[in-house]
Amino acid sequence: MINIYMIVLSILFGIGYANDTLIQVVKLASAKNDIFKLSYYFSKLTLINRFSIALFMPLLGFFIDTQNNFEIYKLLIILLILGLLLVLLFYLIFGGIILRYFNIPFFKPSFHLNNKLILVPLLANFFLLMGALFPIAISGLFNDFRATSMQTGIVFNFIGTLLLTFIIDKKIAKVSEGANESSHKTYSDILYSAKIYAVLISFIVTLICFFVFT
Numbered sequence: 001m002i003n004i005y006m007i008v009l010s011i012l013f014g015i016g017y018a019n020d021t022l023i024q025v026v027k028l029a030s031a032k033n034d035i036f037k038l039s040y041y042f043s044k045l046t047l048i049n050r051f052s053i054a055l056f057m058p059l060l061g062f063f064i065d066t067q068n069n070f071e072i073y074k075l076l077i078i079l080l081i082l083g084l085l086l087v088l089l090f091y092l093i094f095g096g097i098i099l100r101y102f103n104i105p106f107f108k109p110s111f112h113l114n115n116k117l118i119l120v121p122l123l124a125n126f127f128l129l130m131g132a133l134f135p136i137a138i139s140g141l142f143n144d145f146r147a148t149s150m151q152t153g154i155v156f157n158f159i160g161t162l163l164l165t166f167i168i169d170k171k172i173a174k175v176s177e178g179a180n181e182s183s184h185k186t187y188s189d190i191l192y193s194a195k196i197y198a199v200l201i202s203f204i205v206t207l208i209c210f211f212v213f214t
Contacts (some may be wrong), residue, residue, distance in 0.1 A: 004074055009059055010083030016052035017129060018087040021195045025188050027172055034206075054097050064139045064146050073140025074210055077133055081203045086127075088195060118190045118197075120167050125198030127160030133206045142211050 023045050063076070130155040138149035168191075175187045 001162075005063070006079050008057060008080040008158070009063065009076065012052045012056040012083075012086075013080045013132065014083035014085075014087035016049050016056055017084055017132065018091065019049045019052075020192055020197070021088070021125075022091050024168070024172060024191045028188050028191075060136070061150065064136070064150065068141050068143045070143075073136060074207075077136055077203070077206055080133065080136075084199055085196075088192075088199070097133060109194060115186065117171075117187065117191055118194050119196035120163055120193055122198050122201075124160045124163035124168055124173070125195050126202055127156045127163070129198055129202040130205070131156035131200055132158060133158075134209075135207050137206050142208070 065075070134148045134156060135153040138152060139146040142149060171187065175183050
């Protein structure tokens with residue numbers, strides 16, 4: 001049964017794991033137009049990520065400590081995915097309005113999967129999302145080992161962070177330095193599309209884990 005507690009978790013999860021993509025898109029758009037100061041201020045949105053995750057993790061821990069019904073874990077994961085998709089949809093609809101207010105053009109994603117550059121952002125987002133979803137799934141499957149299960153997400157987060165830091169951020173800097181507008185648009189598409197596809201793939205993988213082990 002869905003309750004307010006689970007809805008709050010889904011909203012916090014959505015905000016905490018969606019802002020990074022918006023920040024990357026803003027970096028590209030502002031660099032293209034030499035608005036580096038605004039790019040710097042928009043990068044402070046990471047504080048919203050951290051704040052959301054800081055609230056999300058202890059609330060999630062309490063949920064896992066107090067729930068041993070396997071079905072409610074599946075319902076929570078569905079709500080978390082929906083929360084993330086809703087936040088991304090919000091940025092897609094209102095992102096242009098918000099950024100145009102600051103005179104930064106918003107690159108509306110076209111959701112193409114035919115560019116090989118999407119692989120690394122997709123993998124990075126997949127590992128970061130699985131860092132949150134996998135421990136929940138394992139806690140639901142093996143409730144007696146929920147404390148151990150919660151720590152498994154660190155492995156996924158580490159891999160995702162490595163990809164973001166050493167490959168994606170480097171690529172963003174390289175693309176930002178170029179004068180080709182189409183390359184800015186293309187990589188912006190890739191970053192947003194990679195997030196959407198990673199969300200869907202993470203959801204499918206988590207559901208498969210549920211069905212395989214039950």
